[in-house]
Amino acid sequence: MLLANIHNRIKEQAKVKNTPKWERRPREYIQERLFIRNKTKQVVPLRFNPIQELYWNDKTNRDIILKPRQLGFSTLTLARFFECVINEENVNAAVVAHDADSTQKLFQTVQLMYERLPEAKKEQLNNGKNRPKYGNRKEFYFIGVNSRISVGTAGSPGFGRGQTFNYVLCSEVAFWPNPEELMTGLLQAVPPDGEIVIESTANGVGNYYHQTYEDAKRGGNNWRAHFYAWFQHPEYLLPLAAGERLEYDEEEQQLVQRYGLSPEQIKWRRWKISEMPQTPDRSKEDQFRQEYPANDLEAFLMTGTPVFDSRKVMARIELLRVRYEDQRKAGEGPVRGSFVYQYTQERIVDSSIRFVPDPNGVCTIYKHPEPRRPYAMGGDTSEGGKDYSAGQMLDNITGEQVAVWHGHSDTDLYAKQMYCFGKHYGYALLGIEMNFDLHPIKELERLGYWRQYRRENLDDINEPEQTKHGFRTTKVTRPVIIAELVTVVRESIELINDLATLHEMLSFVRGPTGKPEAAAGKHDDLILSLAIAHQARGQQSMQMEPEVYYDPADDYEEAFGGTGY
Numbered sequence: 001m002l003l004a005n006i007h008n009r010i011k012e013q014a015k016v017k018n019t020p021k022w023e024r025r026p027r028e029y030i031q032e033r034l035f036i037r038n039k040t041k042q043v044v045p046l047r048f049n050p051i052q053e054l055y056w057n058d059k060t061n062r063d064i065i066l067k068p069r070q071l072g073f074s075t076l077t078l079a080r081f082f083e084c085v086i087n088e089e090n091v092n093a094a095v096v097a098h099d100a101d102s103t104q105k106l107f108q109t110v111q112l113m114y115e116r117l118p119e120a121k122k123e124q125l126n127n128g129k130n131r132p133k134y135g136n137r138k139e140f141y142f143i144g145v146n147s148r149i150s151v152g153t154a155g156s157p158g159f160g161r162g163q164t165f166n167y168v169l170c171s172e173v174a175f176w177p178n179p180e181e182l183m184t185g186l187l188q189a190v191p192p193d194g195e196i197v198i199e200s201t202a203n204g205v206g207n208y209y210h211q212t213y214e215d216a217k218r219g220g221n222n223w224r225a226h227f228y229a230w231f232q233h234p235e236y237l238l239p240l241a242a243g244e245r246l247e248y249d250e251e252e253q254q255l256v257q258r259y260g261l262s263p264e265q266i267k268w269r270r271w272k273i274s275e276m277p278q279t280p281d282r283s284k285e286d287q288f289r290q291e292y293p294a295n296d297l298e299a300f301l302m303t304g305t306p307v308f309d310s311r312k313v314m315a316r317i318e319l320l321r322v323r324y325e326d327q328r329k330a331g332e333g334p335v336r337g338s339f340v341y342q343y344t345q346e347r348i349v350d351s352s353i354r355f356v357p358d359p360n361g362v363c364t365i366y367k368h369p370e371p372r373r374p375y376a377m378g379g380d381t382s383e384g385g386k387d388y389s390a391g392q393m394l395d396n397i398t399g400e401q402v403a404v405w406h407g408h409s410d411t412d413l414y415a416k417q418m419y420c421f422g423k424h425y426g427y428a429l430l431g432i433e434m435n436f437d438l439h440p441i442k443e444l445e446r447l448g449y450w451r452q453y454r455r456e457n458l459d460d461i462n463e464p465e466q467t468k469h470g471f472r473t474t475k476v477t478r479p480v481i482i483a484e485l486v487t488v489v490r491e492s493i494e495l496i497n498d499l500a501t502l503h504e505m506l507s508f509v510r511g512p513t514g515k516p517e518a519a520a521g522k523h524d525d526l527i528l529s530l531a532i533a534h535q536a537r538g539q540q541s542m543q544m545e546p547e548v549y550y551d552p553a554d555d556y557e558e559a560f561g562g563t564g565y
Contacts, residue, residue: 024087027056030079035116036109039070043112049235051228052076064209064216064223065199066299068230068292073199074171075109081167081195082113085140085147086125093149093167096186098175100153106171107138107151114140154182165189168196174203174210180521183208198223202290202299205310206507206519210300217296218321227299229259230269230292237264238271251285259294305510307482308489313505316493320502334497337361339420348447353420362407363391363421366497372545373397375425378471378533379418379432380525381411381440389414390529391432392501393425396540399488400495406526415443427451431536433528434470441470453536471532481531482516488534501526 027048036046048056051071065073081093095110097103114122114132125142126132132140141148154176168190173179190196200209216225230236240246246263248256255261261269269288276287293299297314327333338361342352355365369375374396382389391405405421418440422428431453434441444452452469471477488495489505496502507522518524 060224061195091166095151095169098172103153174200179208205300227296238267307516308505363405367402369425374541375428376540378529380529390525392530392533411439415440429540485531
């Protein structure tokens with residue numbers, strides 16, 4: 001008997017030794033062993049559709065996905081991370097949805113994947129038991145591999161706090177409340193070798209999701225941007241009836257020419273557009289473009305009420321990006337830097353003023369000053385030092401934006417920079433807002449810079465009107481200058497060359513009361529300074545100065561030097 005037992009043990013050891021080692025193949029495992037409920041409510045294995053195949057082959061450990069609706073990215077990523085949890089030891093995965101209903105649906109997807117696993121696999125995960133330690137509080141913990149997967153709602157108190165996550169799916173981030181704060185916490189919880197996927201349909205421009213995606217496209221962060229168009233999905237088409245022929249309108253013809261769409265895809269598009277709701281500020285076609293975009297530009301339609309034409313602004317951004325990248329490769333294009341000067345006896349020495357190129361500088365020059373050409377500048381100072389100060393320089397003949405100053409600065413230093421800015425551009429007219437701080441205007445006058453925007457002010461009913469420097473933004477003047485800038489964007493957006501200014505325009509919306517203002521957490525200093533610059537143009541010449549001319553500074557100072565503040 002003892003000899004037989006020894007013989008059997010030797011045979012078992014030989015069998016184990018000769019058994020091929022299990023090779024983990026996540027893709028095959030998901031498609032063969034993980035089940036989902038499809039659109040017809042059937043439980044089927046998760047078979048990759050063509051767009052899921054494209055993404056699988058291009059994924060990284062930091063992905064941000066912009067997509068049309070119902071392409072299956074959240075399901076695919078959920079399956080991918082679930083496979084990691086059940087086949088790896090000591091890992092932690094989290095799925096974060098934008099609302100409670102989506103959270104429940106995603107957890108039901110996890111439940112179904114677990115329930116359809118082979119019984120032997122369940123026992124292995126649960127140390128011989130047929131149920132996990134947790135499985136009823138939107139979390140599965142598998143004691144056999146010491147791994148877990150949790151599903152929660154963005155903003156839920158305590159969710160994920162204090163944990164380390166190896167895999168994180170952030171679903172519909174464009175709809176999260178306070179995504180900046182939530183993502184900061186999640187990113188701190190994921191080690192460098194961990195994986196994070198952000199996926200969402202678009203929900204307007206200027207928000208966290210839009211800016212993160214755009215930065216990823218430019219290589220400005222650690223995310224890889226992925227976009228997938230609606231027509232890449234093979235299900236999005238409708239067969240033509242026998243003998244049916246479609247007559248395309250102008251937009252459909254452009255889609256066919258640009259993307260090679262088939263008549264069946266055009267028919268599906270028409271059908272889907274007919275189902276879309278129409279609102280006073282959004283057509284059925286615009287609703288379709290947001291939900292089923294053909295490109296990432298049209299995906300980011302403003303869902304609120306934009307002040308500026310977001311289509312024109314975004315098209316201008318794309319054009320300038322390409323132009324500046326080509327110029328950069330050729331060693332040309334905009335120059336960033338700062339003004340330096342010599343300060344002697346409490347005065348700036350004009351001959352010492354120089355613009356010094358510096359990639360970390362606060363001024364960007366798009367067109368250098370030309371002799372005899374008049375310029376006008378609008379300035380916006382920071383409120384209480386918590387915002388940026390800005391200066392927008394315009395060619396006063398054409399209205400073109402030629403330079404932008406944008407940075408944090410004490411008011412006296414800001415005034416000195418504006419002095420240099422104006423002198424650099426041929427003694428430009430300076431129109432600086434004076435609502436929150438008169439000091440820059442006072443400082444400019446002390447320095448002897450008298451070519452400033454003049455406003456009429458009635459100090460007393462018995463006193464005559466007095467001319468004072470600086471632009472005052474009021475409930476009367478603000479709508480006027482914003483409306484004028486809206487016209488510039490609509491009719492002459494080619495006059496705007498600064499990408500940061502254009503990006504501010506994307507997040508400048510009409511608030512609940514209809515007031516044009518920056519969206520929550522965004523800035524409007526570049527917009528207001530540009531609007532002031534266009535308003536100030538009327539007080540500056542719009543013609544080239546004659547080749548021989550006197551310096552108007554003397555007469556200007558004599559006329560306005562004692563006007564007060």
